[in-house]
Amino acid sequence: GQNIDQPTEMTATEGAIVQINCTYQTSGFNGLFWYQQHAGEAPTFLSYNVLDGLEEKGRFSSFLSRSKGYSYLLLKELQMKDSASYLCAVRDSNYQLIWGAGTKLIIKP
Amino acid sequence: DVKVTQSSRYLVKRTGEKVFLECVQDMDHENMFWYRQDPGLGLRLIYFSYDVKMKEKGDIPEGYSVSREKKERFSLILESASTNQTSMYLCASSFGGGETYEQYFGPGTRLTVT
Numbered sequence: 001g002q003n004i005d006q007p008t009e010m011t012a013t014e015g016a017i018v019q020i021n022c023t024y025q026t027s028g029f030n031g032l033f034w035y036q037q038h039a040g041e042a043p044t045f046l047s048y049n050v051l052d053g054l055e056e057k058g059r060f061s062s063f064l065s066r067s068k069g070y071s072y073l074l075l076k077e078l079q080m081k082d083s084a085s086y087l088c089a090v091r092d093s094n095y096q097l098i099w100g101a102g103t104k105l106i107i108k109p
Numbered sequence: 110d111v112k113v114t115q116s117s118r119y120l121v122k123r124t125g126e127k128v129f130l131e132c133v134q135d136m137d138h139e140n141m142f143w144y145r146q147d148p149g150l151g152l153r154l155i156y157f158s159y160d161v162k163m164k165e166k167g168d169i170p171e172g173y174s175v176s177r178e179k180k181e182r183f184s185l186i187l188e189s190a191s192t193n194q195t196s197m198y199l200c201a202s203s204f205g206g207g208e209t210y211e212q213y214f215g216p217g218t219r220l221t222v223t
Binding site (some may be wrong): 004008033039040042045046048087089090096097098099100101102 | 144150167199211213216
C-alpha cells in the first residue's frame, strides 16, 4: 500500500527553527510537494522537490532523499503566522498525489 | 493570481438529499480535482478530470459523481447524501501536460449531513 507519515503535531517558539519530517512509501515517485494550510483555509503550495537535495525559498527550505523515502520542511525565524498545518504529498507512478495527514505546527511566543 | 472558487463555504443537508457542489477556476487549467478532508486523514481524491467531459475515479468515488461541461467548471454531486459524507470538500485545479504542476485549491465547502 501507499503511505505518507508525518508527525501529528509540533510546537516551536517564535524566532526559532523547526524541521517537519515526512517519510513515504509509494508505488513510484514523481516528485514531492509541501503545502501550508491555515485553519479553515485552503492549502497553498510551498515547495516541490523531485531531485535529491535542498531547495531553499526564503525562510522555508525543503529537503529530499529519494533513496531513503524521506523529506523535511525547514522553517527558520519562526513567526506567529507560521502556525498552520503542513501537508506532505507525493506524486506516484500514475502522477496522482498521495497526501499525508498533515502536521499541525503551533508557534508559542 | 489563480483563483479557484467554490459555490458555498458551509452547507447543511438532510440524509437522502441530492447535493451539488460547484467549483470554478479562472486560469484555464486543464486538470480539476475534488477531494474530501477529514480530521486525522490526508486529503482523499474523489474524482478528477483532465479535460472537458472527461472524468476519472479517484480513491473514494462511491456515492459521488461529477460533471465537467465547461473547462472552468467542475461539479461534485452527492446522489443521496448520507451522514458519513459530512466532511470538508476541497476543489483544486492545475495545468496539464507532462509537467508536474502544483495544484491550486478553493476555500473549501464544509458539508454537514443530518
